[in-house]
Amino acid sequence: MSQEEIENLLNIERLNLASTSKRATAFFLDELLLSLLLVVALWNSFAEATTMEELINLSNSFALDYIVLKIIYQGFFVYKYGATLGKTAMRIRVVELKTMSNPVLPSSINRAIFRIVSEMFFYLGFLWGMLDPLKRAWHDLSAKTLVVEN
Numbered sequence: 001m002s003q004e005e006i007e008n009l010l011n012i013e014r015l016n017l018a019s020t021s022k023r024a025t026a027f028f029l030d031e032l033l034l035s036l037l038l039v040v041a042l043w044n045s046f047a048e049a050t051t052m053e054e055l056i057n058l059s060n061s062f063a064l065d066y067i068v069l070k071i072i073y074q075g076f077f078v079y080k081y082g083a084t085l086g087k088t089a090m091r092i093r094v095v096e097l098k099t100m101s102n103p104v105l106p107s108s109i110n111r112a113i114f115r116i117v118s119e120m121f122f123y124l125g126f127l128w129g130m131l132d133p134l135k136r137a138w139h140d141l142s143a144k145t146l147v148v149e150n
Contacts, residue, residue, distance in 0.1 A: 018148055020130050082101070098144065117139075
């Protein structure tokens with residue numbers, strides 16, 4: 001779908017793209033929430049660590065678990081509600097291009113996975129979204145979604 005077709009569809013649906021600042025704030029809120037959940041879940045283990053090296057090793061040992069948690073969190077909330085808790089707080093939501101409603105489960109999971117890929121490549125996928133006229137990051141392009149004002 002071309003940029004012009006997407007812009008026409010947004011006009012027909014009376015939707016506005018979410019600003020980069022709202023998306024960034026939602027990202028920060030979601031990351032803060034998930035990080036706090038991880039720290040709470042691992043509090044006893046963190047408390048037993050006596051050196052910085054032990055803390056780093058403990059953190060590294062749960063890196064894959066944290067990635068899976070992020071995929072489940074993003075995938076579930078975007079599928080079920082069209083928005084994570086951070087996006088809800090910022091009054092923005094994710095819509096699928098072809099339906100302009102909440103993404104279906106495969107699209108939500110795809111989007112969540114590609115968010116992780118963007119993070120792993122120095123957040124280049126997010127930078128791409130800042131430069132894209134429709135503010136689509138790699139995960140939006142992959143899942144064929146847009147983030148709009150609620």
